[in-house]
Amino acid sequence: MIDLTLLPDGGIRWLDASGPRGDIVLSTRVRLARNVEGFAFTGRARDGERLRVLSQVRGALGGIEAMRDHVSFRVDELALLDRTLLHERHLVSKELAGLDSQHPLRSGAAVFLGDSLGIMVNEEDHLRLQSMRSGFALSQAHSALDRIDRALGDRLPYSYHPDFGFLTACPTNVGTGLRASVLIHLPGLVLTKEITKVLAGLQQMGLTYRGLYGEGSEVVGNFFQISNQTTLGSAEEELVSKLHGVVAYVIEREEEARKVLLRDAGYIIEDKLWRAYGTLRYARSLTFDEAMNYLSGVRLAVGLKLVNGLSVYTLNKLLIFSQAAHLAYAEGRSLSETETNLARARFVRTTLERESGTAVG
Amino acid sequence: MLCDQCGERDASVHLTTIVDNEVRQQHLCEKCAAERGVETTVAVPKHPLSVFLHEAQQQAAPSTESGKCTICGTTMGDFRSTGRWGCSHCYTAFEPSMRELLRRVHGHAKHAGRPYEPPPPTLDERSTILGELKDRLRRAIENEQFEVAADLRDKIRVME
Numbered sequence: 333m334i335d336l337t338l339l340p341d342g343g344i345r346w347l348d349a350s351g352p353r354g355d356i357v358l359s360t361r362v363r364l365a366r367n368v369e370g371f372a373f374t375g376r377a378r379d380g381e382r383l384r385v386l387s388q389v390r391g392a393l394g395g396i397e398a399m400r401d402h403v404s405f406r407v408d409e410l411a412l413l414d415r416t417l418l419h420e421r422h423l424v425s426k427e428l429a430g431l432d433s434q435h436p437l438r439s440g441a442a443v444f445l446g447d448s449l450g451i452m453v454n455e456e457d458h459l460r461l462q463s464m465r466s467g468f469a470l471s472q473a474h475s476a477l478d479r480i481d482r483a484l485g486d487r488l489p490y491s492y493h494p495d496f497g498f499l500t501a502c503p504t505n506v507g508t509g510l511r512a513s514v515l516i517h518l519p520g521l522v523l524t525k526e527i528t529k530v531l532a533g534l535q536q537m538g539l540t541y542r543g544l545y546g547e548g549s550e551v552v553g554n555f556f557q558i559s560n561q562t563t564l565g566s567a568e569e570e571l572v573s574k575l576h577g578v579v580a581y582v583i584e585r586e587e588e589a590r591k592v593l594l595r596d597a598g599y600i601i602e603d604k605l606w607r608a609y610g611t612l613r614y615a616r617s618l619t620f621d622e623a624m625n626y627l628s629g630v631r632l633a634v635g636l637k638l639v640n641g642l643s644v645y646t647l648n649k650l651l652i653f654s655q656a657a658h659l660a661y662a663e664g665r666s667l668s669e670t671e672t673n674l675a676r677a678r679f680v681r682t683t684l685e686r687e688s689g690t691a692v693g
Numbered sequence: 694m695l696c697d698q699c700g701e702r703d704a705s706v707h708l709t710t711i712v713d714n715e716v717r718q719q720h721l722c723e724k725c726a727a728e729r730g731v732e733t734t735v736a737v738p739k740h741p742l743s744v745f746l747h748e749a750q751q752q753a754a755p756s757t758e759s760g761k762c763t764i765c766g767t768t769m770g771d772f773r774s775t776g777r778w779g780c781s782h783c784y785t786a787f788e789p790s791m792r793e794l795l796r797r798v799h800g801h802a803k804h805a806g807r808p809y810e811p812p813p814p815t816l817d818e819r820s821t822i823l824g825e826l827k828d829r830l831r832r833a834i835e836n837e838q839f840e841v842a843a844d845l846r847d848k849i850r851v852m853e
Contacts, residue, residue, distance in 0.1 A: 367781060369781060369811060370821070370822040370825060371780070371825070372764075372765045372779055372780040373765075373777065373778060373779055373780055373781075375775065375777050375779070376765050376767065376777075376779035376780060381825070384821060384825075388821075456777070485809060485811070485812075486812055487812060488812070489811035489812060489814065490809060490811060491781035492809045492811065493781070493784050493785070493804075494804070494808075495802070495803055495804060496784055496791070496795065496802075496803075496804055497804030497806055497809075498804075498806075498809065499778075499781045499784050501777040501778055502776060502777050502778075503778070503791070503794055503795060503798055504798055506784075506795065506799075507799065507804045507805075507806055508804075508806035508807075510806070538800075562798070562799040562800060562801075563799065564795055564798075564799035564801050564802070564803075564804060564805075565799050565800060565801025565802075565803060565804075565805055566801075566805055566806070567805050567806050567807070568806050568807060570805075
């Protein structure tokens with residue numbers, strides 16, 4: 333198994349909930365899609381080409397300060413469990429990890445991980461540069477990413493067209509290649525059924541939403557990933573500031589919805605949330621979706637200050653570490669589905685017992 | 694309804710813009726909308742790419758683009774089935790339909806983000822790229838793709 337302690341902060345510093353609005357916004361990430369000129373795009377490239385892209389990227393990263401202490405993995409040489417683990421930490425995409433049935437694992441697939449920065453090599457595009465932050469911190473995430481993008485672009489020739497901008501395998505990413513997204517918890521809007529209107533509004537604004545794991549993933553536990561839909565025709569800063577404005581508005585609406593819930597249905601909500609807490613605290617078997625949904629309830633209870641003595645950081649850790657590959661990693665062996673559900677309930681139970689021994693309403 | 698701009702063609706793009714808190718409705722034909730693409734906000738359809746791909750499948754490929762990208766060999770058919778281009782040259786090889794595609798997907802067909810100038814190639818990179826091009830040339834000749842080979846030979850000459 334890979335040694336995750338080598339990663340700066342395990343690659344998940346954003347879990348600590350230290351960022352702005354960490355109570356509602358889990359994380360902010362911005363990514364840029366880039367290709368290296370002179371090679372076919374990843375899907376069309378031969379094995380040798382992908383390996384040459386990797387070696388050029390490795391060489392170019394050597395001189396970049398922000399990536400000085402990076403850790404890298406040849407994803408194509410990792411076992412399935414290790415690849416799943418990196419995916420569960422949001423450090424590699426499903427496609428890079430070879431977990432997507434449409435795109436089998438490619439030779440030359442690699443990831444370079446620095447402090448809150450990640451670079452995937454030989455994903456759909458040669459390069460997917462990614463910056464992650466705790467909470468709602470779009471401009472910080474973008475400026476850190478912009479610096480490394482410029483440094484790398486000074487060392488490697490990116491594919492670029494004066495009219496179409498940075499060229500990408502899929503035309504939906506061309507231009508800036510920028511996708512900014514905010515992972516946000518919206519139980520208030522879901523419970524008050526306002527969410528449909530809010531989501532429809534997002535689409536009219538040229539924004540889109542997805543589940544916890546990005547493209548193609550379902551919404552579970554009331555976590556939505558809101559991001560820009562288009563990448564061409566606006567400057568990077570415009571894309572980022574538009575998303576910022578809309579998310580700030582969604583946060584306001586979520587806060588209003590929570591107030592309405594407490595005012596109009598106080599005891600019903602309180603009962604529902606304590607039941608969620610009780611289930612997590614005492615259940616003996618939990619599926620992933622169940623755990624996500626109950627954790628969403630407890631997170632809301634913490635936000636409404638119904639439950640004291642439990643930190644958002646603990647809840648964030650539960651989100652990541654109660655996933656199947658993380659449980660198997662902790663047990664040191666692969667687990668069947670039943671064993672996974674038992675291990676999940678045990679992990680959630682003991683964590684809550686340890687970290688919220690004094691939770692009171 | 695006729696286009697507000699040219700008054701000749703049917704308006705098929707209906708724009709609602711808000712300027713200084715004033716709502717304005719404009720009705721434009723495809724051509725005028727494309728020309729003004731940069732300054733308008735076009736509502737983006739939910740699955741613009743799949744809509745385009747579907748429509749592209751319905752139409753026969755235009756004769757000018759029935760060919761392949763001379764660098765990677767990707768055809769319009771390949772793009773229709775995968776939704777992905779093969780290399781950066783595809784954007785030049787299929788330029789006319791690319792502009793239309795990008796306008797549909799993004800509401801714009803022109804980059805407005807940061808400009809970029811690639812670094813001058815180092816000797817090492819030059820020899821890598823040259824090696825790659827010569828490799829492709831050899832394969833093109835083996836496969837009797839003489840048009841592709843001629844293109845590649847020109848590129849190699851420029852680099853040498």
